Amino acid sequence: MNILKGEQFxxxxxxxxxxxxxxxxxxxxGPDGQPISVFEFGAILLYLGEKTGRFLPAGLRERIPVxxxxMWQMGGFGPMPGQVHHFRTMRS
Ligand SMILES: N[C@@H](CCC(=O)N[C@@H](CS)C(=O)NCC(=O)O)C(=O)O
Structure with missing residues (x-):
């Protein structure tokens, strides 16, 4: 997928x-052996964690820091480099 060529559309x-x-x-x-598509970083990571049983602890106390x-990545850090890339590309 080359987003610079607009293939995302x-x-x-x-x-x-x-x-x-x-x-x-x-x-x-995917679930029940059927294919499934997932978009959005956070949803993908949660899906893979749930599916594999890795990196997403079952216990609530251990799960909360994950x-x-x-959420910090999705709402805090992630959008910043994404917007830098977007507006630098749009500018030129
Ligand atoms: N909220 C999305 C943001 C992902 C995102 O910003 N992706 C950018 C590349 S870093 C993109 O695909 N841009 C293409 C476009 O906006 O047309 C996520 O967390 O998955």
């Missing part, structure tokens, strides 16, 4: 990622 990609953003994944071995840092 292709209809087949929008079916996977309706907000035309990467990352997005397709897991051919969720705290995930």
């Amino acid at each position: 292709a209809p087949e990609f929008l079916r996977i990622s309706p907000n035309n953003k990467i990352p997005a994944i397709v897991d051919p071995d 969720l705290e840092w995930l």
Whole structure:
């Protein structure tokens, strides 16, 4: 997916990622053995953590710090370099 060429707006990609953003994944071995697509960083990480049983502790006390840092990444840090990239690209 080359976002500099606008490939994120292709209809087949929008079916996977309706907000035309990467990352997005397709897991051919989703729930019940059926394929599933997931978009948004946080949703992808939660999905993979749930599916593999790794990096997302079952206990609430252990899970909370993982969720705290995930939310920090999604709402605090993540958007900043994303916007820098977007506006630097748009400027030129
Ligand atoms: N909220 C999204 C943001 C992802 C994002 O900003 N992706 C950028 C690249 S870093 C993108 O795909 N931009 C393409 C566009 O906006 O057309 C997430 O966390 O997954």
